[in-house]
Amino acid sequence: MDIDRHRFRRSASRITVLAHALGVTALSLLLVWLLHYREGINLDSDNASRVFNVHPFLMFFGFIFFAGEAAMAYKTVQAERKVQKFTHMLLNLIALVLGIVGIHAAFKYHNMINLKHMFSLHSWIGMGTLCFFILQWLFGFAMFMFPRSSNSSTRERGLLWHVCAGRALLYMAICAAETGLMEKASTLKLMDSRESHLVNFTGLTILLFGITVDLSIALARYI
Amino acid sequence: MDIDRHRFRRSASRITVLAHALGVTALSLLLVWLLHYREGINLDSDNASRVFNVHPFLMFFGFIFFAGEAAMAYKTVQAERKVQKFTHMLLNLIALVLGIVGIHAAFKYHNMINLKHMFSLHSWIGMGTLCFFILQWLFGFAMFMFPRSSNSSTRERGLLWHVCAGRALLYMAICAAETGLMEKASTLKLMDSRESHLVNFTGLTILLFGITVDLSIALARYI
Numbered sequence: 001m002d003i004d005r006h007r008f009r010r011s012a013s014r015i016t017v018l019a020h021a022l023g024v025t026a027l028s029l030l031l032v033w034l035l036h037y038r039e040g041i042n043l044d045s046d047n048a049s050r051v052f053n054v055h056p057f058l059m060f061f062g063f064i065f066f067a068g069e070a071a072m073a074y075k076t077v078q079a080e081r082k083v084q085k086f087t088h089m090l091l092n093l094i095a096l097v098l099g100i101v102g103i104h105a106a107f108k109y110h111n112m113i114n115l116k117h118m119f120s121l122h123s124w125i126g127m128g129t130l131c132f133f134i135l136q137w138l139f140g141f142a143m144f145m146f147p148r149s150s151n152s153s154t155r156e157r158g159l160l161w162h163v164c165a166g167r168a169l170l171y172m173a174i175c176a177a178e179t180g181l182m183e184k185a186s187t188l189k190l191m192d193s194r195e196s197h198l199v200n201f202t203g204l205t206i207l208l209f210g211i212t213v214d215l216s217i218a219l220a221r222y223i
Numbered sequence: 224m225d226i227d228r229h230r231f232r233r234s235a236s237r238i239t240v241l242a243h244a245l246g247v248t249a250l251s252l253l254l255v256w257l258l259h260y261r262e263g264i265n266l267d268s269d270n271a272s273r274v275f276n277v278h279p280f281l282m283f284f285g286f287i288f289f290a291g292e293a294a295m296a297y298k299t300v301q302a303e304r305k306v307q308k309f310t311h312m313l314l315n316l317i318a319l320v321l322g323i324v325g326i327h328a329a330f331k332y333h334n335m336i337n338l339k340h341m342f343s344l345h346s347w348i349g350m351g352t353l354c355f356f357i358l359q360w361l362f363g364f365a366m367f368m369f370p371r372s373s374n375s376s377t378r379e380r381g382l383l384w385h386v387c388a389g390r391a392l393l394y395m396a397i398c399a400a401e402t403g404l405m406e407k408a409s410t411l412k413l414m415d416s417r418e419s420h421l422v423n424f425t426g427l428t429i430l431l432f433g434i435t436v437d438l439s440i441a442l443a444r445y446i
Contacts, residue, residue, distance in 0.1 A: 007380070119415035121405050121426040128427070164441070168434045171394065175401045175430055182344050182402040186409030192342040203344040204351070207398055211391045218387070218441065 012219035016075050019212035023065050026205040030060055033202060037195045043105055048112040054105035056180060059126070060206060062098025064173050066091050067133070068213040071166055075220045085144060092137055099130055122179035129172040136165050167214060174210035178203055235442035239298050242435035246288050249428040253283055256425060260418045266328055271335040277328035279403060282349070283429060285321025287396050289314050290356070291436040294389055298443045308367060315360055322353055345402035352395040359388050390437055397433035401426055 034041055034053045041057050042050040069076070070091030077084045103126070110117050118127065143158050181203045190196035257264055257276045264280050265273040292299070293314035300307045326349070333340050341350065366381050404426045413419035 116415050119419060121401065121408060121423045124423045124427060125401070125430065164438050167441075168438065171397070171434050171437065172430065174394070175398055178344065178348070178398045179401050179405040179426075182405040183409055185344060186406055192339050196342060200344045200347045203402075204347060207348065207395065211394050214394065215387050215391065218390075 009219070012216065013075070015212050015219065016072055016216040019068065019072065019209060019216050020076075022205055022209040022212055023068060026202060026209055027061050027065060029198060029202040029205060030056060033195070033198050037198065043101075043108070048109055051105055051112060052109040055102050055109065056184070058098050058102030058105065059180065060177060062102055063095050063130075064170075064177060064206070064209070066095035066098065067173065068170065068209060070095060071170065071213055072216055072220075075216065089137075089141060089145065092133075092140075096130075096133060096137055099133070103127070103130060120179075120183055122176060122183045125172060125179060126176040129169060129176050132165075132172065133169055136162070136169060139165075163217070167217065170210055170214060174207060177206050181206075232442075235439070236298070238435050238442065239295055239439040242291065242295065242432060242439050243299075245428055245432040245435055246291060249425060249432055250284050250288065252421060252425040252428060253279060256418070256421050260421065266324075266331070271332055274328055274335060275332040278325050278332065279407070281321050281325030281328065282403065283400060285325055286318050286353075287393075287400060287429070287432070289318035289321065290396065291393065291432060293318060294393065294436055295439055295443075298439065312360075312364060312368065315363075319356060319360055322356070326350070326353060343402075343406055345399060345406045348395060348402060349399040352392060352399050355388075355395065356392055359385070359392060386440070390440065393433055393437060397430060400429050404429075 034057055038053055039047060039049045041053045043054045045051055070088050073088040073091060074084050077087050079087075106123075107117060109115075118124070139158075140162055143155060143162070147155060181199055185196060185199050188195075190199060257280055261276055262270060262272045264276045266277045268274055293311050296311040296314060297307050300310050302310075329346075330340060332338075341347070362381075363385055366378060366385070370378060404422055408419060408422050411418075413422065
């Protein structure tokens with residue numbers, strides 16, 4: 001293609017910066033919501049709402065934000081490939097562990113208020129995402145952390161599928177977050193309040209974070 | 224990259240077939256829900272629920288399904304590039320018009336039951352998607368339907384941004400659909416019923432449709 005690739009690549013790296021900024025903005029909005037409008041965050045509290053609040057906090061900051069940063073690590077970490085790969089693996093491992101704690105918080109909350117588990121669309125998408133994420137992490141660890149165990153052609157085909165699966169996972173995680181915010185706003189009957197606007201802006205920022213991370217990976221890989 | 228590209232491309236075209244199948248499955252599940260569990264679909268009815276049901280039907284079948292097929296038209300339409308381009312434009316125009324009628328149905332329903340417009344996260348994401356979609360269509364029409372009006376390098380850079388914006392729009396539209404189903408399931412208090420499972424399966428199928436369309440475009444363009 002006859003295109004000024006250098007100029008396009010520069011625009012692409014601006015998208016990565018935008019992704020970081022959107023991630024931090026979403027986190028700030030989420031904290032304002034949970035700490036100012038809701039009753040704070042505490043997994044060991046007797047107050048069920050505080051236990052619940054650990055869930056959105058860890059699912060975004062722990063799971064989505066870390067996994068998003070892991071996805072962009074090959075662009076953002078200025079080091080040799082081995083170090084980038086290790087950072088990518090480690091950030092995803094942190095995301096996985098914090099994601100499990102975040103889901104534990106939701107289950108603990110359900111038990112405290114005697115609510116059935118796993119009936120909503122949000123819970124189905126969310127649990128599907130976590131299970132698929134664990135498989136993807138194990139597959140990635142086995143295939144790319146011990147590269148001598150498979151031949152180079154298998155590994156390269158594996159890499160393409162790994163990237164595709166990673167992008168699909170990001171898609172799923174963002175949908176889980178959006179449906180989660182929607183479910184909570186409906187349950188709390190926020191309607192047209194200031195709190196509802198805050199939740200909506202948080203949701204939009206998380207969505208834009210997902211889109212910019214997705215584009216950042218696409219542009220880095222294919223341009 | 225030393226990779227068996229032919230084999231990978233074959234897998235990629237299987238993803239396009241899967242995308243069609245998922246789209247049709249999602250449509251079937253949606254129709255079972257709206258016609259069997261809900262009261263049917265009719266924009267001119269005095270029954271507010273029937274008017275409302277036009278909204279999910281047209282937003283998925285009219286908007287998302289047509290726009291998804293439009294996105295894949297360069298792979299699925301076996302004709303010269305001009306015909307593919309025209310099909311792509313036309314399918315997106317149909318999506319746009321049906322999307323506007325679908326949003327009109329939601330507004331009409333709100334008026335019938337005296338509900339405020341545009342307060343939920345779903346409505347914000349959905350309206351944002353439609354407005355951005357209109358801009359993207361106008362931009363695409365002006366830039367690619369009259370190619371002589373801009374120079375080739377501008378057009379090629381424009382094409383890359385057009386593809387990126389299209390994929391971002393698909394992301395947004397899928398999130399709009401998921402939050403919409405979540406909002407309706409919460410409002411109807413479906414909890415752990417058979418209807419709730421049907422809505423969840425519909426949501427999952429729509430999500431998988433989005434992911435497979437996204438992968439299909441990514442693989443077609445970059446492999």
